[in-house]
Amino acid sequence: MRLPGRLAAAIEVLTDVETRKRPVSEALKAWGINNRFAGAGDRAAIGNLVYDALRRRASHAFVMGSDTPRALVLAVAMRDWGDSADALNAAFADDSHAPEAIDELADNDIATAPDWVRADVPEWLAPSLERAFGADWIAEGEAMTGRPSLDLRANALKASPEKVMRSLARFSPQPTAIAPFGLTMPAGPRDARTPNVTTDEGYLKGWFEVQDQGSQIVSAIAGAREGEQVLDLCAGAGGKTLALAATMGNSGQIFAYDADRNRLAPIYDRLKRNGVRNAQVRAPNPGALDDLAGKMDRVVIDAPCTGTGTWRRRPDTKWKLTPELLAQRQGEQAELLKEGLRYLKPGGTLVYITCSILPEENDDQIVALKAAHPELTTLNMAQAWRSALITDLPQGLATPEGGLCLTPRRTNTDGFYIHLLRNGER
Structure with a gap:
């Protein structure tokens, strides 16, 4: 044609x-x-x-x-x-x-x-984005209109980034700027095709996963350690579960759970292909997590959200988003945060993640949670970044309430929010 x-x-x-x-x-x-x-x-x-x-x-x-x-x-x-x-x-x-x-x-x-047109965002979201990014909000919106790169995470349980790069040499992958196990292939112009890496021998053998660099970064900052007991409360298809397992070196235990059985279905094959041995999938049955109450070192909540951070990949959702849907997601997030605390042991860490750039789903949720639970304290995110990524935290990522927000403009990733909370004193 x-x-x-x-x-x-x-x-x-x-x-x-x-x-x-x-x-x-x-x-x-x-x-x-x-x-x-x-x-x-x-x-x-x-x-x-x-x-x-x-x-x-x-x-x-x-x-x-x-x-x-x-x-x-x-x-x-x-x-x-x-x-x-x-x-x-x-x-x-x-x-x-x-x-x-x-x-x-x-x-x-x-x-x-008008400003919202130049930012290419729904008009009703302009005040929210201005609250999130101040004078930079139009530029942040504009950065959301570019094509995303194809990012991969080398599976440390099976392969090094160098081994994956050799396997995919025909696509010329390059190391990601921040994520230590990441590889990236920038999007091309006009009619450029995205490489089909899932037919590669390395993918079939579990050497790598397709995962945006932003998702890799927040998975690393989640801070899961060898030997810990970790609950992934919204595991979905298992992308972050796989990353956590690699970080933990297949030690300790990850309990992967999701309230939606269909979202959880792909995780079984992915765990097997990636060589993950420390993950136990809990299907959404009554009382499925009762035995974990008060025992978890770390509870990871990758909460359902509006997906505003993924507008580059799913731009149709940008124009379908409504105030009613945002309110619905906020309610779900608040309930999940409350539920997550049930499984956290004293001194444990609650990890709250969204792929949203809206303060209503991010800092606002943390403010409400801490008001209801004064025993929770925000951890030093610069220290968490340095520990996980062996680099200093770039300027401009910290949010007013102590979380971190990644965006295409700031980090050349999808939009992600992460906040770490300590449950009392360790």
């Missing part, structure tokens, strides 16, 4: 997303099934166009004077991919699969747009 046909296909997919309210990944898969003539390169290019359109939906719509799928996709071609309107119209004239010409669309100056 040539560019005009790819643009038309992206408009079709984006129309499907918006009219049927379906996830982008589902719409792209359906288009591929219905158009089997399209090669892998075509599908990658169409996916890039759709995701790029959604990452900068507000600013694209403002510049083009329209928020239709056609306007958004054409905006990507001109604003992100560097094609001129004249060049596109010339290409369209010679291609029967091309979209309509773009002459009638506006070309507004983005400098005159």
